[in-house]
Each structure stands twice: as C-alpha cells, then as structure tokens.
Amino acid sequence: MDAGHVALDSSMAMIVQQLQTTGEMQVAVMKKIVESQQQMAEWAIDRYAQAGLDLPPLVIRFLGPDLSNCGGARGRIYLDQDPIEIRMCWNSELILLHELAHAWEAHNVAAADHEPFM
Numbered sequence: 001m002d003a004g005h006v007a008l009d010s011s012m013a014m015i016v017q018q019l020q021t022t023g024e025m026q027v028a029v030m031k032k033i034v035e036s037q038q039q040m041a042e043w044a045i046d047r048y049a050q051a052g053l054d055l056p057p058l059v060i061r062f063l064g065p066d067l068s069n070c071g072g073a074r075g076r077i078y079l080d081q082d083p084i085e086i087r088m089c090w091n092s093e094l095i096l097l098h099e100l101a102h103a104w105e106a107h108n109v110a111a112a113d114h115e116p117f118m
Contacts, residue, residue: 037062037091044096048104055100056107057083065089077102 041060048055059081063069070076070089077099078085084106086099105114 034062037088040091040093040096044093044100047097048100053104054107055103058086058103059083060086060088060096062088062091075099079103079106 045055067073067089070087074090074092075086075088075095075098078087079102084103086096086103088096088099
C-alpha cells in the first residue's frame with residue numbers, strides 16, 4: 001500500500017498525518033485536536049486502509065455546525081483543491097465515510113468511467 005497523507009484540521013487547530021507502513025496505519029498528531037474528531041477521522045481512514053482502498057492526499061477540516069462552511073451541506077468534498085479538501089460541519093461517521101468515498105472514487109475511477117459509475 002502506497003504511503004498517503006491525510007491532514008485533519010478543526011477549530012481547535014490540529015493536523016494529523018497518515019503514514020502507512022506494511023499495511024498498518026500510524027497517525028502522528030502534530031497539533032491539538034478535539035479527541036472525538038480525531039478518533040472519528042482515524043477510524044474512517046482505517047476502514048479504507050483495512051479494505052485495501054488507497055485514499056489520495058487530502059485534508060479533513062472540522063468547521064463546526066455552520067453549514068455555510070460546507071456549501072450548505074453537513075459535509076462537502078472539494079476535489080479541485082490540492083490536496084483534496086473535505087469540510088465537515090457535522091461530527092458524523094457516516095458523512096465522513098461518504099465524503100471519503102468521493103475522494104476514493106475521484107482517485108481510482110477513470111474519468112471515462114465516472115458518469116456510468118455515478
């Protein structure tokens with residue numbers, strides 16, 4: 001499995017870098033994060049790693065409950081950012097898994113196959 005980088009950000013100012021070595025994911029916390037958000041992000045990323053699904057480099061930002069920070073949604077992915085950016089306005093495992101699925105699909109499904117896939 002290729003090494004990937006995932007940065008997490010919240011209003012409590014944190015960054016997490018995902019490092020994968022021989023199938024195991026290690027997460028190094030570089031700044032403080034709300035513990036529940038960190039646990040949720042680690043859990044979601046680990047679900048993909050355990051399934052052998054490589055995620056592209058991305059940033060996850062926990063922005064609080066103001067949906068305007070997420071384009072009016074509970075969570076939103078911005079595929080045009082480098083790295084890809086996921087904005088979370090709800091602390092929801094389901095929404096985070098959903099947004100990560102968009103990142104996986106963009107990274108692993110050829111553009112020609114995108115429309116039939118969706």
